[in-house]
Amino acid sequence: MQKGCITVYGPLSDRLKSEKEGSKMRMRKTRMNHKTAVPSVNPEESPAKAFKSPQTFGKAISKVNAALPNSPRRKVAVVKKLAVKFGFMTKAQRRHLCTDEDLQKSMSVRVT
Helix, strand or coil: CCCCCCCCCCHEEEEHHHHHHHHHHHHHHHHHHHHCCCCCCCCCCCHHHCCCHHHHEEEEEHHHHHCCCCCHHHHHHHHHHHHCCCCCCCHHHHHHHHCCCHHHHHHHHHHH
């Protein structure tokens, strides 16, 4: 006989079996309801609606800013890569996106 095991015979075991089956069915139903109730993520939705309060949104933004590199050039590179990864910008858009320096150079050439 194994240590710590309880063996139950008779009407009590039938009761335990029925409770166990009922528990299984309730849990299965709960899991199915949970799967159907999970909303799909919509990237076009306002980012502020993803948080319950503006304070938590601000806290998340400050954590991201703290985690970004100190170099402005590297910050831009990381943010562009994340925008492509999450579908806010395509790779083609990223290639054609010009920086402020390129814009200033092109404007100075046009003026002179």
